[in-house]
Amino acid sequence: MLRLSGITAGYGAGLILRGVDLSLPAGQVTCLIGPNGSGKSTTLKTISGLLRPQDGTVTFRGEDISRLSARERLLRGIVHVPQDRSLFPAMTVRENIEMGGFVLRDRRLVAQRWEEIAATFRLVAERADAHAGSLSGGEQKTVEIARTLMLDPALILLDEPSIGLDPKSRTAVFRNVAGLARSGRTVLLVEQNARSGLAVSDTGVVLEGGRVALTGTGADLLTDPEVGRLYLGAGTAVQDAVPAASAVSGD
Numbered sequence: 001m002l003r004l005s006g007i008t009a010g011y012g013a014g015l016i017l018r019g020v021d022l023s024l025p026a027g028q029v030t031c032l033i034g035p036n037g038s039g040k041s042t043t044l045k046t047i048s049g050l051l052r053p054q055d056g057t058v059t060f061r062g063e064d065i066s067r068l069s070a071r072e073r074l075l076r077g078i079v080h081v082p083q084d085r086s087l088f089p090a091m092t093v094r095e096n097i098e099m100g101g102f103v104l105r106d107r108r109l110v111a112q113r114w115e116e117i118a119a120t121f122r123l124v125a126e127r128a129d130a131h132a133g134s135l136s137g138g139e140q141k142t143v144e145i146a147r148t149l150m151l152d153p154a155l156i157l158l159d160e161p162s163i164g165l166d167p168k169s170r171t172a173v174f175r176n177v178a179g180l181a182r183s184g185r186t187v188l189l190v191e192q193n194a195r196s197g198l199a200v201s202d203t204g205v206v207l208e209g210g211r212v213a214l215t216g217t218g219a220d221l222l223t224d225p226e227v228g229r230l231y232l233g234a235g236t237a238v239q240d241a242v243p244a245a246s247a248v249s250g251d
């Protein structure tokens, strides 16, 4: 689905990514963990086109997209949900969701996708006319995730979706992540709550110093003593999360 090969990137003279190689299998959730400043968010930016790599290639469905703009990548189905809250607080939930389709020219398609999203996310249907700013942090994150579906994305990049949320909201967010994969999307998740992130992921990737240090199944990384010592100590309890999308069958 997506492959990063030898990605070198940074801000100005400062190099952050130092040759990142990463493959995302279609329809799976991959969780990127690692210390603060290791380049997790920077990796997402090189995929969505917010940052151009100095070297290396980003290949999406067999096409080299390294030189494409963020808008061109959006149109190919790559959607990025940043860490910071990104809803327009004075607009309604429905208006915010519809804004997710701003690159679409077809108003009928926007209306049809709105109906599909409202049918999938009960919160969106129930709070359609509420101002986004009146929702809790967890509810806003759910709306942000729901909004990605306006572009029927193939690849969804989620930057720390559970940060700052209470345990119940975190569980809801991770359930939504699993739901995205069940509906056929590919998800790359960056998570400080590494336990919960890995528990919901098919694959885990550890980024250290701008390079991939370790890759394994989410379950393997959860039980790796070294990963446990370095990254899982202060995480959220596993039972807060839901099982990896591929382990959830038939519902």
Ligand SMILES: Nc1ncnc2c1ncn2[C@@H]1O[C@H](COP(=O)(O)OP(=O)(O)OP(=O)(O)O)[C@@H](O)[C@H]1O
Pocket: 011, 016, 034, 035, 036, 037, 038, 039, 040, 041, 042, 043
């Ligand atoms: N716009 C920017 N301009 C300059 N430096 C930046 C910018 N964004 C990030 N950095 C720096 O790049 C480094 C990597 O940041 P990045 O956000 O990718 O790390 P991260 O692994 O996501 O860490 P965190 O968990 O703290 O978010 C950090 O040292 C950060 O200060």
